[in-house]
Amino acid sequence: xxxxxxxxxPGGFKGMSHDMGSxxxxxxxxxxxxxxxxxxxxxxxxxxxxxxxxxxxxRTSTVVDWPNTSEVFSLHVGGVPxxxxxxxxxxxxxxxxxxxxxxxVKYGYEKNRKMCGWLILATAIGxxxxxxxxxxxxxxxIHEGVRPWENxxxxxxxxxxxxxxxxxxxxxxxxxxxxxxIYARKxxxxxxxxxxxxxxxxxxxxxxxxxxxxxxxxFVDLVWVFIxxxxxxx
Amino acid sequence: MDEIQNKEQSTSTHKIGIYxxxxxxxxxxxxxxxxxxxxxxxxxxxWTLILIFMFLKAGLIMAFxxxxxxxxxxxxxxxxxxxxxxxxxxxxxxxxxxxxVFTRLLYFFIGG
Numbered sequence: 258x259x260x261x262x263x264x265x266x267p268g269g270f271k272g273m274s275h276d277m278g279s280x281x282x283x284x285x286x287x288x289x290x291x292x293x294x295x296x297x298x299x300x301x302x303x304x305x306x307x308x309x310x311x312x313x314x315x316r317t318s319t320v321v322d323w324p325n326t327s328e329v330f331s332l333h334v335g336g337v338p339x340x341x342x343x344x345x346x347x348x349x350x351x352x353x354x355x356x357x358x359x360x361x362v363k364y365g366y367e368k369n370r371k372m373c374g375w376l377i378l379a380t381a382i383g384x385x386x387x388x389x390x391x392x393x394x395x396x397x398x399i400h401e402g403v404r405p406w407e408n409x410x411x412x413x414x415x416x417x418x419x420x421x422x423x424x425x426x427x428x429x430x431x432x433x434x435x436x437x438x439i440y441a442r443k444x445x446x447x448x449x450x451x452x453x454x455x456x457x458x459x460x461x462x463x464x465x466x467x468x469x470x471x472x473x474x475x476f477v478d479l480v481w482v483f484i485x486x487x488x489x490x491x
Numbered sequence: 492m493d494e495i496q497n498k499e500q501s502t503s504t505h506k507i508g509i510y511x512x513x514x515x516x517x518x519x520x521x522x523x524x525x526x527x528x529x530x531x532x533x534x535x536x537x538w539t540l541i542l543i544f545m546f547l548k549a550g551l552i553m554a555f556x557x558x559x560x561x562x563x564x565x566x567x568x569x570x571x572x573x574x575x576x577x578x579x580x581x582x583x584x585x586x587x588x589x590x591x592v593f594t595r596l597l598y599f600f601i602g603g
Contacts, residue, residue, distance in 0.1 A: 263563075273564035284566050295570055306577045310584050317588035320595050327528055345525045352521055356514035359556045366504040468558070475556045479549055486545035490528055491538070 294469045298476045301429075305480050308422050309487055315414040324410030326489050330394070344489050347390050348481065351430075354383025355478040358471045365449070365467035373467065374444040380474060381437035384430050391427045395420075419488070426484055429477050440470050505561075513555045520548050 263286045267275055277283050284292050316323055332342040361376035398419070402409045405417040443449065443462065452461035524544040527537060554560040559567055 269564055273568055276563060276565035284569075285563060287562070287566055292566070295566065299570055299573060302574070303577070306580070310577075310581055313581070314584045314588045314591075317585070318591035318595065320592065320599060327531070341525065341528050345521075348521050348525070349518070352514075352517045355552065355556060356510065356517070359510045359514070360507070363504055363507065363510060472557055475552055478556075479552050482545055482548045482552070486524065486541050490524060490541050 288463075288465045288469075290469050291465060291472070294472050298472065301476065301480075305422075305425070305483070308418075308425065309483060312418045312422060312488065315418060316412070319412040319414055321412040323412050324408065324415050326491075329398075329410055330489060341489060343390060343394055344485065347387055347394075348485055350383050350387050350390070351478050351481050354380045354387070355475055357383065358474045362468045362471040365444070365464040368450065368464065370444060370447060370450060373464075374441055377437055377441040377444060377467070377470075381434050381441060384434040384437060384474075384477075388427060388430055388434065391423065391430075395423075422484060422488060426477070426480055429480070433474050433477050436470060437474070440467065509555060513551050516551055517548055520544050520551075524548075 266272055266285065276285050327340040328338070330344050331338040331340045333339075334342065357376045357379045361373050361380060364372040364376060403416045403419065405420055407413050408416045444467070447453075448455075448462045449464045449466065452463070454460065455462055521544075524541060527540045527544070532540060559570070
């Protein structure tokens with residue numbers, strides 16, 4: 258991003274037509290890895306959209322009442338059922354980890370190795386907490402008799418959508434946690450300061466990698482915003 | 492706007508304040524959307540509130556945490572325009588769902 262020649266280019270829509278029509282790099286000042294991550298995230302958006310749209314279709318078209326998610330996902334605290342408590346905590350944990358990731362990217366660009374590393378580690382631990390709570394939620398529902406083909410609360414389709422959507426999201430979080438740990442190690446080792454070459458590439462490591470990792474992690478949080486709204490709250 | 496944008500791009504790192512602000516706003520918005528369920532709002536009010544808080548959260552994350560606000564339009568437009576296809580798909584499938592539930596009610600309960 259730190260390319261001073263960008264200052265001489267036009268901005269806004271005029272800039273867009275200039276960039277696209279310049280017969281050279283279209284995405285000026287953006288490292289190729291970042292563009293690739295964005296394209297991947299765009300395709301991932303379509304996958305999650307398909308899941309949520311099929312959920313909308315399934316839920317609208319069933320003639321049986323949909324389970325009341327507020328009750329299904331309630332937790333008993335001191336004998337009193339608190340609606341959606343676990344899901345609310347999961348949401349706050351994920352947002353917290355998203356915030357630490359944003360700060361990690363900032364400190365990475367400032368070449369503050371220690372802060373960047375610790376913040377990535379904090380993000381990873383937040384993600385791990387989230388996955389742990391999801392495992393608890395799944396085992397609780399499975400114990401209560403929720404299956405992809407039936408459940409005791411209402412419309413049969415509920416189980417399959419629940420396991421499919423939260424499962425796919427949980428997989429994304431788990432993969433993200435693995436990469437966060439790998440990159441925390443790389444940061445602490447100083448790979449991004451001395452430009453050590455990566456595993457599968459001859460290119461030198463750069464802190465832009467932290468921003469790319471951050472894009473993925475924020476996307477996982479972004480998808481959860483939609484799942485929380487449509488699956489749990491609606 | 493252009494001047495500010497160019498300045499931001501040339502330094503490529505932003506003040507910590509903006510991140511903390513967005514972080515705080517996300518917490519507040521999440522709390523509000525949880526309150527929608529807590530106070531058990533129903534019907535149109537519930538759906539409107541859920542959608543408002545959802546889009547605000549999503550917008551803040553994309554604009555500031557994912558830095559889209561500071562990117563050049565060439566990238567922003569390549570990313571955001573394909574989303575309109577999703578909106579089209581939603582409209583199609585909503586119509587389809589209405590038709591499915593209509594035929595189910597017709598054949599299950601009234602009989603063909």
